[in-house]
Amino acid sequence: MSLLLGAFTAFQYVHSEDKDQYSKLLKILETPQPKYEIQDRDYKIDTKLYKNEYEVDWASRPQFNVSAQEFKYYKNAIQVKMTVIASTGYIGDAVVVKSSGSKIIDQKVLDAVKLARLDKIPYVDKAVTYNLIYDFEIKKPL
Known part of the structure; x- marks a missing residue:
């Protein structure tokens, strides 16, 4: 009986820990977040990789x-x-x-x-x- 009682208290402990995580996540979802802005980045392609001039017909x-x-x-x-x-x-x-x-x-x-x-x-x-x-x-x- 004591073994069963110990397993039950361990289960309650994990369950209450999950509740805390869920409540934290719920709080984050309900909190207005700042507007996401894409940062400008300068991508430069190495000029040695590409030809600058092509001849087409x-x-x-x-x-x-x-x-x-x-x-x-x-x-x-x-x-x-x-x-x-x-x-x-x-x-x-x-x-x-x-x-x-x-x-x-x-x-x-x-x-x-x-x-x-x-x-x-x-x-x-x-x-x-x-x-x-x-x-x-x-x-x-x-």
């Missing part, structure tokens, strides 16, 4: 046709600024920086550029993009 060139009638309004090369997704080579956005003098030709070039693709840059994160400015010189149609 067209994986699929932009294709557009200009008629002789449309070419009459062509004055100079079209300069297009492209935002390229580095890991895939897809062109996310394209904007005319310098017009050819013809809105129709400019629009044809923009539409063709958005369907084209550049070479992929290997081992680059999917979120990395770069900007590229390219001049499109249009030859006189036959």
Whole structure:
């Protein structure tokens, strides 16, 4: 009987200790906590690990046709600024920086550029993009 009584008192002691822990946790949960703020950290990547310059070429060139009638309004090369997704080579956005003098030709070039693709840059994160400015010189149609 005394052995059973000793085990019961040990159980009561553990149980009361758990109650204290639960009450402390409950008190923490009920207490308003200060607003959590993310600390700004300067992460610097070692420049020796990455190339600073890459050479890319067209994986699929932009294709557009200009008629002789449309070419009459062509004055100079079209300069297009492209935002390229580095890991895939897809062109996310394209904007005319310098017009050819013809809105129709400019629009044809923009539409063709958005369907084209550049070479992929290997081992680059999917979120990395770069900007590229390219001049499109249009030859006189036959």
